[in-house]
Amino acid sequence: MERTLIKNLSENIGKAVSVSGWVSVRRDQGKLVFFEIRDRSGSVQGVVLPKSDAIEAAKGVRPEYVVSISGQVNKRPEKNVNPNVQNGDIELEIQEIEILSKAETPFELGAELNLDTYLDHLPYTVRSPRARDIFALQATIIEAFRDSLRKRDFVEFQAPAIVGGDAEGGAAAFKVDYYYDQKAYLATSPQLYKQIMVGAFERVFTTPKIWRAEKHATPRHLSELTQMDFEMGFIKDHFDVMDALETTMRDVVAVVRHKHADALQRFNVELPKLPNEKFPILKLKEAQELLGVPHEPDLEPEQERLLHEWALKEHDSDFVFVTHFPTSKRPFYTYEDPEDSGHTRYFDLLFRGLEINSGGQRVHEHDVLVERIRQKGLDPEKFAFYLQTFKVGMPPHGGCSTGLERLTARMLGLANIREATLFPRDMTRIDARLSENTEEET
Amino acid sequence: MERTLIKNLSENIGKAVSVSGWVSVRRDQGKLVFFEIRDRSGSVQGVVLPKSDAIEAAKGVRPEYVVSISGQVNKRPEKNVNPNVQNGDIELEIQEIEILSKAETPFELGAELNLDTYLDHLPYTVRSPRARDIFALQATIIEAFRDSLRKRDFVEFQAPAIVGGDAEGGAAAFKVDYYYDQKAYLATSPQLYKQIMVGAFERVFTTPKIWRAEKHATPRHLSELTQMDFEMGFIKDHFDVMDALETTMRDVVAVVRHKHADALQRFNVELPKLPNEKFPILKLKEAQELLGVPHEPDLEPEQERLLHEWALKEHDSDFVFVTHFPTSKRPFYTYEDPEDSGHTRYFDLLFRGLEINSGGQRVHEHDVLVERIRQKGLDPEKFAFYLQTFKVGMPPHGGCSTGLERLTARMLGLANIREATLFPRDMTRIDARLSENTEEET
Numbered sequence: 001m002e003r004t005l006i007k008n009l010s011e012n013i014g015k016a017v018s019v020s021g022w023v024s025v026r027r028d029q030g031k032l033v034f035f036e037i038r039d040r041s042g043s044v045q046g047v048v049l050p051k052s053d054a055i056e057a058a059k060g061v062r063p064e065y066v067v068s069i070s071g072q073v074n075k076r077p078e079k080n081v082n083p084n085v086q087n088g089d090i091e092l093e094i095q096e097i098e099i100l101s102k103a104e105t106p107f108e109l110g111a112e113l114n115l116d117t118y119l120d121h122l123p124y125t126v127r128s129p130r131a132r133d134i135f136a137l138q139a140t141i142i143e144a145f146r147d148s149l150r151k152r153d154f155v156e157f158q159a160p161a162i163v164g165g166d167a168e169g170g171a172a173a174f175k176v177d178y179y180y181d182q183k184a185y186l187a188t189s190p191q192l193y194k195q196i197m198v199g200a201f202e203r204v205f206t207t208p209k210i211w212r213a214e215k216h217a218t219p220r221h222l223s224e225l226t227q228m229d230f231e232m233g234f235i236k237d238h239f240d241v242m243d244a245l246e247t248t249m250r251d252v253v254a255v256v257r258h259k260h261a262d263a264l265q266r267f268n269v270e271l272p273k274l275p276n277e278k279f280p281i282l283k284l285k286e287a288q289e290l291l292g293v294p295h296e297p298d299l300e301p302e303q304e305r306l307l308h309e310w311a312l313k314e315h316d317s318d319f320v321f322v323t324h325f326p327t328s329k330r331p332f333y334t335y336e337d338p339e340d341s342g343h344t345r346y347f348d349l350l351f352r353g354l355e356i357n358s359g360g361q362r363v364h365e366h367d368v369l370v371e372r373i374r375q376k377g378l379d380p381e382k383f384a385f386y387l388q389t390f391k392v393g394m395p396p397h398g399g400c401s402t403g404l405e406r407l408t409a410r411m412l413g414l415a416n417i418r419e420a421t422l423f424p425r426d427m428t429r430i431d432a433r434l435s436e437n438t439e440e441e442t
Numbered sequence: 443m444e445r446t447l448i449k450n451l452s453e454n455i456g457k458a459v460s461v462s463g464w465v466s467v468r469r470d471q472g473k474l475v476f477f478e479i480r481d482r483s484g485s486v487q488g489v490v491l492p493k494s495d496a497i498e499a500a501k502g503v504r505p506e507y508v509v510s511i512s513g514q515v516n517k518r519p520e521k522n523v524n525p526n527v528q529n530g531d532i533e534l535e536i537q538e539i540e541i542l543s544k545a546e547t548p549f550e551l552g553a554e555l556n557l558d559t560y561l562d563h564l565p566y567t568v569r570s571p572r573a574r575d576i577f578a579l580q581a582t583i584i585e586a587f588r589d590s591l592r593k594r595d596f597v598e599f600q601a602p603a604i605v606g607g608d609a610e611g612g613a614a615a616f617k618v619d620y621y622y623d624q625k626a627y628l629a630t631s632p633q634l635y636k637q638i639m640v641g642a643f644e645r646v647f648t649t650p651k652i653w654r655a656e657k658h659a660t661p662r663h664l665s666e667l668t669q670m671d672f673e674m675g676f677i678k679d680h681f682d683v684m685d686a687l688e689t690t691m692r693d694v695v696a697v698v699r700h701k702h703a704d705a706l707q708r709f710n711v712e713l714p715k716l717p718n719e720k721f722p723i724l725k726l727k728e729a730q731e732l733l734g735v736p737h738e739p740d741l742e743p744e745q746e747r748l749l750h751e752w753a754l755k756e757h758d759s760d761f762v763f764v765t766h767f768p769t770s771k772r773p774f775y776t777y778e779d780p781e782d783s784g785h786t787r788y789f790d791l792l793f794r795g796l797e798i799n800s801g802g803q804r805v806h807e808h809d810v811l812v813e814r815i816r817q818k819g820l821d822p823e824k825f826a827f828y829l830q831t832f833k834v835g836m837p838p839h840g841g842c843s844t845g846l847e848r849l850t851a852r853m854l855g856l857a858n859i860r861e862a863t864l865f866p867r868d869m870t871r872i873d874a875r876l877s878e879n880t881e882e883e884t
Contacts, residue, residue, distance in 0.1 A: 040644035103835035202482035393506040393545035
């Protein structure tokens with residue numbers, strides 16, 4: 001018999017069906033055996049009656065067994081209806097059970113675990129309702145991001161991962177043993193390639209992995225990340241990039257609202273608050289004055305949290321832009337604001353008090369760029385490939401980069417970015433723990 | 443004035459507009475200066491009349507300058523209409539030219555170049571109409587692939603790139619200098635993670651980079667590749683995977699037909715031929731008998747080409763499946779056909795005589811898998827993380843992997859996969875050439 005998905009069972013009342021999936025729960029009640037069976041589309045309760053041919057087989061079935069079941073879909077008697085769960089008004093009367101795979105589980109699926117135990121058992125724990133909520137949402141976010149940009153003529157491209165040097169000229173990069181002892185690294189950003197691609201398509205995006213070899217052990221940092229990057233030509237200034245990003249974020253939130261409102265409820269978090277007006281924008285200096293803190297070159301995590309409180313209170317917004325970081329602290333390709341010397345046309349986007357995106361206008365003039373590379377103590381010769389772009393006609397342009405894992409984590413209120421990362425890599429972990437020393441900074 | 447995209451100019455006849463883009467061509471004709479201007483949406487001819495205020499500025503403008511132009515959209519006189527090009531019936535009368543960026547070009551854009559020169563100048567050559575056709579098509583392919591799978595309940599996930607060992611236990615992997623001298627490699631495939639994710643979502647896909655450290659120098663091999671992978675649970679056998687793949691390929695071709703028919707014409711290639719019936723399927727043995735060649739464990743490139751001829755002639759198909767490769771030559775997770783001992787439920791999909799996809803049914807029984815790992819001379823201990831999956835209930839499943847660059851290249855009839863790769867990495871190249879020794883195998 002053709003398989004019926006569990007979400008479609010209620011259209012088959014009184015009919016014989018075949019269902020395949022995992023046994024989530026097995027419960028004995030007198031001579032009856034009850035199962036909760038799940039597949040990719042949902043859950044249903046099954047019952048094996050004492051007279052059923054399946055009763056002997058049923059007794060051997062344990063949680064997480066994979067089964068193929070034949071049975072009949074019945075309406076539940078009124079008193080047994082549970083309106084709060086999927087298929088709470090029906091029951092599958094099981095006539096035949098075929099065991100496709102046995103299971104031996106280390107603990108109950110969905111048990112509360114500390115993070116290391118959860119991660120050590122990912123091949124199992126990723127099946128929990130909580131993990132499936134997280135990664136279904138993540139799949140939606142990345143697709144909504146791409147989709148939003150495609151609608152505005154952005155073209156996807158595949159940024160390379162192996163690079164000849166550290167592209168950003170700043171962040172620590174992992175070294176790769178390449179052919180013939182050539183120096184090669186894992187990209188810390190697709191930045192330079194995005195700019196090159198503006199020359200071809202004006203508007204591009206890419207959703208690559210990037211790697212940071214920094215020795216951080218915090219709930220916010222990972223060694224391997226998924227970025228959602230875009231870059232656009234013919235901008236007037238950084239505000240055009242911020243507008244494009246705001247549109248993208250609003251599109252992402254709209255799709256999340258449409259598809260995952262129930263998951264957000266399960267996580268006890270609200271949908272992101274979007275202001276009626278534009279996202280609020282503060283210069284770094286203004287933000288610091290607002291908080292009554294000294295003029296440092298960057299914000300502390302606690303200050304970011306306070307800015308969120310301000311944005312919520314004053315603008316009913318979970319998002320707030322901070323702009324005009326000092327030139328000295330930003331990468332060489334950052335465009336300095338001619339009207340605010342020493343400060344850049346650069347921004348961070350904070351979402352619920354966490355920086356989830358950085359971007360801004362880039363330098364498009366060849367000679368200025370060479371000078372900036374020198375000022376940062378770098379060798380323009382090493383950027384010869386990239387610098388070609390600026391010799392052959394380059395419009396004013398800018399772009400930005402959103403961290404997929406950070407956005408996912410913040411959307412669901414997860415305390416640690418590792419929970420929003422399928423197979424996190426960090427100083428102490430590649431799948432399995434590399435060492436037991438997992439002390440964290442804050 | 444707001445920028446008008448060039449594709450929308452014909453809706454603005456008689457009106458004043460502002461256009462931004464690159465100068466593709468500059469031509470002097472008597473006292474007139476003509477420009478061909480392009481932006482992301484298309485091309486248009488502009489003319490500067492001798493009386494125009496812009497005539498002095500126009501004389502300084504060279505190909506690839508980036509300009510912002512104010513002017514008026516005019517209908518061309520009947521005799522000057524060119525029906526074969528975009529905007530062939532209009533002309534932009536230029537009144538003002540602002541130069542956003544000057545350009546100095548090493549050769550004409552679109553000049554015929556040898557591959558190394560083309561690649562050495564990618565930041566420039568990627569702007570050629572040919573390269574833009576290739577990578578616009580590639581963006582469509584990867585999106586159509588994802589979209590087709592999403593429609594059938596496949597969930598996207600992000601496979602990790604840094605792995606603790608060579609996942610496939612076969613292909614040569616690049617070593618990464620990880621923290622504290624831990625052994626780490628670049629993934630040669632997302633295979634094991636796809637299988638893990640079947641446990642969570644039944645149906646998953648991922649479009650990751652993978653890396654092969656093999657010392658190949660052929661027109662078909664790269665060191666860094668983009669794969670389009672899917673994996674699905676509750677299959678009967680490999681035919682279910684082949685069906686899912688065929689649907690995906692047909693969806694991709696349909697979108698390519700819709701969006702890129704003109705590009706295919708420019709490359710002088712036809713749309714992929716799809717049979718009315720299903721894609722033809724041959725067992726490896728049958729294919730070899732058909733070709734009258736000995737029973738080797740794999741096909742030679744020339745034999746794959748001949749199979750394409752056969753598929754075209756007998757089935758009017760550019761696609762042909764070859765199945766049942768010998769177990770001894772396939773990875774440990776390959777499912778052996780119980781009805782054809784020594785041979786696997788595995789397939790290659792050939793597209794126009796090139797293998798663009800491999801896949802099949804996988805082993806889902808824990809103990810069989812452990813035994814297979816041992817038989818391949820590998821240590822099951824090293825696969826402990828992965829093996830958890832098979833202890834906690836795993837349905838029969840399978841999947842496959844399509845090479846994005848190979849598919850793109852074959853779709854457009856490109857002789858070398860490097861032309862279908864934005865920034866190819868190989869034995870002799872990371873952006874710039876690493877050595878002048880670029881001799882190729884065939």
